[in-house]
Amino acid sequence: MTKTEGLALDGITIRLGGRRLIALDAQVGRGEVLTVMGPSGSGKSTLLAYIGGFLDPAFEAEGSVRIDGSDLTGLAAEDRHAGILFQDPLLFPHLDVAGNIAIAIPQHSGSRRDRRRMAEAALADAGLEGFGDADPDTLSGGQKARVALQRVLMSRPRLLLLDEPFSKLDAHLREQTRQMLFATARQAGLPVVLVTHDEADAAAANGRVHRVGDS
Amino acid sequence: MRLARIAPPLTLLVLVGPLAFGLAGTLLPAFGYLPSLGGTRFSLDAFHLLAGTPGIVRSAATSILAGLVTTLLALLCVVAFAAGHLDSPLFLRMRRLISPLLAVPHAAAAFGFAFLVAPSGLMMRLVSPWLTGLDRPPDVLIVHDPMAITMVAGLVIKEIPFLFLVMMAALPQLRHKETLQLGRCLGYGRVASFIFLLWPQIYAQMRLAVFAVLAYATSVVDVAVILGPQLPPTLPVRLIEWMNDPELQTRYLASAGALLQLVATFAALLGWLGIERIGGLLVSLPSGRGLRFRHDRPARHAALAAMALSALMVFGGIAMLGLWSLAGLWQFPKALPSAFTLDRWSAALPRILDPLVTTLWVAGISTAIAVVLTILCLERELETGRGQGGRSLMLIYLPLIVPQISFMFGLQVLAIAAGVEGTAASLVLAHLVFVLPYVFLSLSDPWRAHDRRYDAIAAGLGMSRTRALMRVRLPMLARAILTAAAVGFAVSVGQYLPTVLIGAGRLTTVTSEAVALAAGGNGRVIGVYGFLQTVLPFLAFAIATAVPNLLFRHRRGLRL
Amino acid sequence: MRGLLLTMGAIAAAGLSLAPMARAADPNPSDWQSVLDQAKGETVYFNAWGGSENINAYIDWAGQRLKEQFGVTVVHVKLDDTANAVAKVVAEKAAGRDDGGSVDLIWINGENFASMKQQELLFSPDWTTALPNWAFVDYESMPTILTDFTIPTDGLESPWGGAKLVFFHDSARTPEDTMPDSASELLAWAERNPGRFSYPQPPDFIGSSFLKQVLSEVIVDKSKLTKPVDDATFEADVAPLFAYLDSLHPLLWRGGKAYPQNYPDMKQKLADGELDIIFAFNPSEASAAIKTGELPDTVRSFTFSGGTLANTHFVAIPYNAKAKAGALVLANFLISPEAQARKQDPAVWGDPTVLSLSKLDPSDRAAFEALDLGVATLTPDKLGPALDEPHPDWMERIEGEWRKRYGVAN
Structure with missing residues (x-):
């Protein structure tokens, strides 16, 4: 692994009305996890928004974001391919389950029907065979989380941003989902930035931990 | 999105442009400047003439007072009801009952109301002769009473649904459940908890809507003609009479009167600021003394009765319109017509076709433009993170607060000068001035409340802003968008003055026809047109409800 | 802001004082064939009180007949007050639109006629007596056809119907x-x-x-x-x-x-x-x-x-009407025996005719005499002076x- 591979965050600072929320330099290799810890309201989620390119204009931010050597900082959010997962699965309620995944598949990847087939296959991979036509609202919490993960993966992201993705799951499901997520990221060689207030998440991530908002 | 960038200035132009030009077109003749009528020198003659008009003070004062009383009563009903019943099952049922009433055009509601409460109206018929012993209507003055009580009542029942729904829109942004629980834990009654703890915040959000109601009630024409006093009529009614006077010189008087209307509405707004002060004191004094008002059952019952009665009056009025449209001979004191006939309908339908088509396309196009502009503005707001401030909201409300009559007249003169009166484009534009604010107000809250994380996810999945808008945000907000469109449609259908003045009689809508026929005073014909005028917006709302239900029938997450 | 207001004021003022444009050639009613030719394909905006469904239906019927017979389209602009149409012509004159006006024919009498005549807002000179159907009009025994509220009509308005309190x-x-x-x-x-x-x-x-x-x-x-x-x-x-x-x-x-x-x-x-x-x-x-x-x-x-x-009620043509030829054709049709007989039928409208039965063909006269005026209608001899x-x-x-x-x- 060379130094340019993975995610490089250089001189990132985010301010709101002059108050500094985030200051960070970090290198996250492929398959590695950077955990950002902080209490709620500390502004830690703005880091993910900055990396993803959808930071609210009310914030002032600087610093460069590079992935595998190419600079993302000036790109529009949709050109960064930064997949994001929140604590809620946030499946699109107006589409069926397969539609939720098909909409994520890059547009040049074949016809409507091809994409639908790919979506069904991705569902089968996640142990959700036959759920393609279902209404997402009828799935269980764990099933929804798996669909959300498949949706992100099918969009062929270059990195993963996780915004407290486990905080709403019960203890048993949380452990299971963590393992699945990190394993998938390792397998796909994706750099991951995880934002959480749960020490157990940080421990499971087994990577560098950056703390904000404690001062 | 490039389009979104030009949307806010374009919207501003659509809202403020006609307003500014119209006011200028009213202002100049008021000061004697109307070259083609020989007025090339500025003078105050029109104002002297206005001041010398018999009963002008009384007309203006009646307008101001009627506006204040209407607003106060409607607001009190809504507040008292919400305070007493918020979140109860009854509240939800009432909400469903009240919402469609927003669609009823003012003129139709006023006609229906008159059919109910007049001495020869249904209410008297129901108790005659068995209770009253009357076989002729009593000779008492109810409709057109000089104190404008009937007019105020007619306006109140129509403004209650509007204020109620505005309040409903404000509630989700407050943690009202928690706040109310807190209040009751502290030992306050239900009503007192609401008034002391929630009301100040709700009112802050509703304030501009309340101003709009006040401005409307001080400058209303159609309701005042139907229910208001006659000796003398209210100021806006006299204005219309002057504008229609064949004597040319009366134009100057009309323009001066239109300015007086502006002042009258402004005076009413000042008066309302005073009422706000008093209201603030009434709320803060007892709460400062810690009074708890635990036994508020009578107040709650009264509020419920007032709300139910107002809804019943509007619905009953609409039913009366329908009944009259089918009536053959129907003499007092019969509660039902002696004969029914479809003659009015079969006579009216072939002739209503053209206006109906015009109504549909004017409402359709102006609503479509308003929805697109609103969506682009809101999208732009997301991009820039600006625009939720008070000033932009003030601008959007401006066409609803400046009396229509004060600038529409000037706009008509300009439209004629530009040779665009009676054209489709200018009529759509004139409607847009009033459709756009309502569409914006109904769509902005759900739009802003929409979870922004969906946008982040869509962007992360590689979807462009346009694609994310089309594939994610619009479908998810389909219900809110259709509802806003239905509101816009209803507003367009109800427009009278812009249609008559800018449509120049060449483009007529169901509403302009209804009011023209109302001039004929024939209850049965009024029934046909009033009923039709009400049905259109109802249909729009029905479609706005049915389409998402059908489209998303297998999508639990999007059901109400 | 002040600058903006002034600019808008200037624009508004400019709009209010547009210079009058040259008038297109007006039709000549004494050359009736040329009127008919010119009228073909025109749309006549007939500004008439719209408060009665009966009358509206009658005007609709007249419009259909005109379309069939002469290729003229009639649009009934329904007024709640005739003064509105007068005001519209006034506004157009104010805006300098001396040609192509939006009102082609007005249902009018009394003070509105006096006002328009005095302000020279009417199509002139005398066109009514040149209408082919003028030959049937009973101006001899109905003086109100020639003097409308004591104002001489001077051929500036064509009779349509009679009225009696x-x-x-x-x-x-x-x-x-x-x-x-x-x-x-x-x-x-x-x-x-x-x-x-x-x-x-x-x-x-x-x-x-x-x-x-x-x-x-x-x-x-x-x-x-x-x-x-x-x-x-x-x-x-x-x-x-x-x-x-x-x-x-x-x-x-x-x-x-x-x-x-x-x-x-x-x-x-x-x-x-x-x-x-x-x-x-x-x-x-x-x-x-x-x-x-x-x-x-x-x-x-x-x-x-x-x-x-x-009294008598009339139709008149504004000086700036766009479809003057079409308006002439409509005015002439309105005093045709066919239109007048239909108008007098109480089932249609019941408005008394302005024609002299003695001037009509026997068959046209029979159509009038066959009308059932209804149980509550006084016969002409019982209407009193x-x-x-x-x-x-x-x-x-x-x-x-x-x-x-x-x-x-x-």
Whole structure:
């Protein structure tokens, strides 16, 4: 692994009305996890928004974001391919389950029907065979989380941003989902930035931990 | 999105442009400047003439007072009801009952109301002769009473649904459940908890809507003609009479009167600021003394009765319109017509076709433009993170607060000068001035409340802003968008003055026809047109409800 | 902001004073064929009061006939007040639009005609007597065709129908022989039956007509009414009228604190028994209303043996009308025997004709004679004498006086 591979965050600072929320330099290799810890309201989620390119204009931010050597900082959010997962699965309620995944598949990847087939296959991979036509609202919490993960993966992201993705799951499901997520990221060689207030998440991530908002 | 960038200035132009030009077109003749009528020198003659008009003070004062009383009563009903019943099952049922009433055009509601409460109206018929012993209507003055009580009542029942729904829109942004629980834990009654703890915040959000109601009630024409006093009529009614006077010189008087209307509405707004002060004191004094008002059952019952009665009056009025449209001979004191006939309908339908088509396309196009502009503005707001401030909201409300009559007249003169009166484009534009604010107000809250994380996810999945808008945000907000469109449609259908003045009689809508026929005073014909005028917006709302239900029938997450 | 306002003011002012454009060649009514040729394909915006479904239907019918016969499209612009159309022409003149105006034909008479004529807002010179169907018009025995409210029509408006003030009552409630026979008897009747009579508030045209009827009966020197008001003697001239009204008003429906909106409003009030005596300007109104179920079939008509007001209503073409040829064709059609016979049918409208039956072909005459005028319609010989309308000046002045005295009641 060379130094340019993975995610490089250089001189990132985010301010709101002059108050500094985030200051960070970090290198996250492929398959590695950077955990950002902080209490709620500390502004830690703005880091993910900055990396993803959808930071609210009310914030002032600087610093460069590079992935595998190419600079993302000036790109529009949709050109960064930064997949994001929140604590809620946030499946699109107006589409069926397969539609939720098909909409994520890059547009040049074949016809409507091809994409639908790919979506069904991705569902089968996640142990959700036959759920393609279902209404997402009828799935269980764990099933929804798996669909959300498949949706992100099918969009062929270059990195993963996780915004407290486990905080709403019960203890048993949380452990299971963590393992699945990190394993998938390792397998796909994706750099991951995880934002959480749960020490157990940080421990499971087994990577560098950056703390904000404690001062 | 490039389009979104030009949307806010374009919207501003659509809202403020006609307003500014119209006011200028009213202002100049008021000061004697109307070259083609020989007025090339500025003078105050029109104002002297206005001041010398018999009963002008009384007309203006009646307008101001009627506006204040209407607003106060409607607001009190809504507040008292919400305070007493918020979140109860009854509240939800009432909400469903009240919402469609927003669609009823003012003129139709006023006609229906008159059919109910007049001495020869249904209410008297129901108790005659068995209770009253009357076989002729009593000779008492109810409709057109000089104190404008009937007019105020007619306006109140129509403004209650509007204020109620505005309040409903404000509630989700407050943690009202928690706040109310807190209040009751502290030992306050239900009503007192609401008034002391929630009301100040709700009112802050509703304030501009309340101003709009006040401005409307001080400058209303159609309701005042139907229910208001006659000796003398209210100021806006006299204005219309002057504008229609064949004597040319009366134009100057009309323009001066239109300015007086502006002042009258402004005076009413000042008066309302005073009422706000008093209201603030009434709320803060007892709460400062810690009074708890635990036994508020009578107040709650009264509020419920007032709300139910107002809804019943509007619905009953609409039913009366329908009944009259089918009536053959129907003499007092019969509660039902002696004969029914479809003659009015079969006579009216072939002739209503053209206006109906015009109504549909004017409402359709102006609503479509308003929805697109609103969506682009809101999208732009997301991009820039600006625009939720008070000033932009003030601008959007401006066409609803400046009396229509004060600038529409000037706009008509300009439209004629530009040779665009009676054209489709200018009529759509004139409607847009009033459709756009309502569409914006109904769509902005759900739009802003929409979870922004969906946008982040869509962007992360590689979807462009346009694609994310089309594939994610619009479908998810389909219900809110259709509802806003239905509101816009209803507003367009109800427009009278812009249609008559800018449509120049060449483009007529169901509403302009209804009011023209109302001039004929024939209850049965009024029934046909009033009923039709009400049905259109109802249909729009029905479609706005049915389409998402059908489209998303297998999508639990999007059901109400 | 101030700069902006000034700029807008300037633009508005510029708009208000656009220079008049050159007038296109007007049609020549004495060359009727050329009028017909020019009219083909034109759209005529006929500005006419739209408050009656019967009349609207009739105008629709006329439009269809015109389309079939002459290829002229008629659009009925429904007015709630004829003054609106006058105001529109005024506004167009104000905006400098001397050509291609939006009003092609106006249904008009009395003060609106006087006002338009005086302001030179009408298509001129004399075009009406050049209309082919003018040959049937009964201007000899109907003087109101040539003088509209004492103003000479000068061929600037073409007659459409006649009108005469007629009273209605319900014979089931009030016996025929108790009905008054003059304004003064009406006052006496109102004293015996308070709250059972009223009239629409002026300037409603029926209401103003009632004032003129009373004025014509009570004024000392009746010849004064044929001339404009004499300011010096006006007070004294109208004193008997207002003395009459002062005694009548407390006896009116609602004590005179509110007034019926107009004739159709009075009609429903007669049906409900709120009013016992109402009146209209069309002798066959009551029969038509019985047919449509708006009045019970016990309603009957009566007039005053001393005479009631009578007048003629017309159509006129604004000076800046866009479709003048089409408007001429429509005006001519409206006085055709076919259109006039249909108009007089109470089932259609019931408006008296302006044609002379003796000037018609036997077959056309038969169509008129075959009409069933209805149970509540007085035959022409029982309509009583006709009183001429006073000079429009009077109407305006007594309306103003009325407003001053009663318009701001307390």
